[in-house]
Amino acid sequence: MYNFKNDYAEGAHPLILEQLFSSNLVQELGYGEDHYSKNAKEAIRGQINNPEAPIYFVSGGTQANLLVISHLLRPHEAVISAKTGHIYANETGAIEAIGHRIITVDSVNGKVTASDVAAVIAAHQLRPHVVKPKMLYISNSTELGTIYRKDELMALHAICRQHDLFLFLDGARLGHALTAKDNDLSLADIASYTDVFYIGGTKNGALLGEAIVFRTADLAEDFDYILKQKGALLAKGRILGIQFLTLFTDDLYFNLAKKANRCAQQIADRLIALGFSFLTPPQTNQLFPILPRKVIDQLLAKYAFYIWTEIDETHAAVRIITSWATDETLAANFCKDLEILSENERKR
Structure with a gap:
């Protein structure tokens, strides 16, 4: 995980x-x-x-x-x-x-x-x-x-x-x-x-x-x-x-922060393309996307993150944080998993 x-x-x-x-x-x-x-x-x-x-x-x-x-x-x-x-x-x-x-x-x-x-x-x-x-x-x-x-x-x-x-x-x-x-x-x-x-x-x-x-x-x-x-x-x-x-x-201090921000932006761009909104605009390495609870529950089986606040009965804002050490390939995999789960949820 x-x-x-x-x-x-x-x-x-x-x-x-x-x-x-x-x-x-x-x-x-x-x-x-x-x-x-x-x-x-x-x-x-x-x-x-x-x-x-x-x-x-x-x-x-x-x-x-x-x-x-x-x-x-x-x-x-x-x-x-x-x-x-x-x-x-x-x-x-x-x-x-x-x-x-x-x-x-x-x-x-x-x-x-x-x-x-x-x-x-x-x-x-x-x-x-x-x-x-x-x-x-x-x-x-x-x-x-x-x-x-x-x-x-x-x-x-x-x-x-x-x-x-x-x-x-x-x-x-x-x-x-x-x-x-x-x-x-x-x-x-x-x-x-x-x-x-x-x-x-x-x-x-x-x-x-x-x-x-x-x-x-x-x-x-x-x-x-x-x-x-x-x-x-x-x-x-x-x-x-x-x-x-x-x-x-x-x-080094600034380059490490840039790396974390870049990985977060990679995730944010994909979330936007999939039509998801955010609690606050994506700007740094902390992201607060609003996701369906069913998708969140399935993602939590593979990735650890916080559920930040409830939006309604079926949606919540979560917090996703990237770091200087986050693998960009792993960030891409997270986006792919999110896309698959979201598509499956839409088809139900």
């Missing part, structure tokens, strides 16, 4: 494993002071055109979200998020557990708009009886596979400046967003129009790891204390540094 449930079912790209193995017996300083981590940070700074940007490597996305939010917000301050946002829907109350309310907004495509933010601000004016919105959290790509375009991100940046909010971008799948066919943002744009973001490695070829990037040094003041206090400062920080140095050598 092939797993389309996520984009981290495989281990790591072979180049990363080679670098980890070849450097295995080289002695290095701990806690991110190794030369691999330092060189990786310089490579990322070069990509974002910010030579002074503070960068910290951590092990995972939920950890990155928890660390950044707990660092930047005071106890009475809250974070705004789409209802589909990972911090609200998929992190076991991690943010609430550290004492911060998540103010959610409805979204049909996983994206937050400037008008959403304005509405939240307007609804939280009864000081001191309500929490104070202080941060906007967005994901790119979103949890529904959609992406923010430059004008949308600029509008969010502007309203956050207007209301003195931090703009924090979850980049667990940032590579897939930046290499999407409809994208007009660069990594440097992301760094310019957010206060803090992270570059996801876990879902794009690394064994594990996310790179948290602050726009300015004052935003990251004492963040090293937060890392240590919350158990996120790895003694063997080199493990993360080596991976990001490899990912940001010869555009």
Whole structure:
């Protein structure tokens, strides 16, 4: 059975494993002071055109979200998020557990708009009886596979400046967003129009790891204390540094994301040709096609994927995710099986 449930079912790209193995017996300083981590940070700074940007490597996305939010917000301050946002829907109350309310907004495509933010601000004016919105959290790509375009991100940046909010971008799948066919943002744009973001490695070829990037040094003041206090400062920080140095050598990070997107587009094109619709437009490596339940049940005998939401009594939207390691022949086989099952279902 092939797993389309996520984009981290495989281990790591072979180049990363080679670098980890070849450097295995080289002695290095701990806690991110190794030369691999330092060189990786310089490579990322070069990509974002910010030579002074503070960068910290951590092990995972939920950890990155928890660390950044707990660092930047005071106890009475809250974070705004789409209802589909990972911090609200998929992190076991991690943010609430550290004492911060998540103010959610409805979204049909996983994206937050400037008008959403304005509405939240307007609804939280009864000081001191309500929490104070202080941060906007967005994901790119979103949890529904959609992406923010430059004008949308600029509008969010502007309203956050207007209301003195931090703009924090979850980049667990940032590579897939930046290499999407409809994208007009660069990594440097992301760094310019957010206060803090992270570059996801876990879902794009690394064994594990996310790179948290602050726009300015004052935003990251004492963040090293937060890392240590919350158990996120790895003694063997080199493990993360080596991976990001490899990912940001010869555009490997972007090439892996392109591969995942290409396989997803291959599947999406076939689904469209067969007449199927989608919960959200196919843009990245996450697809949400709407399929007959009988077809879904038969596909699940051969492929693993999530049933995302019920559409009606006979149809549901499913989530199909491709990765840097997805075999394009296997993607073609999935499409062929889907076509056969759909045709059989139509003939009944």
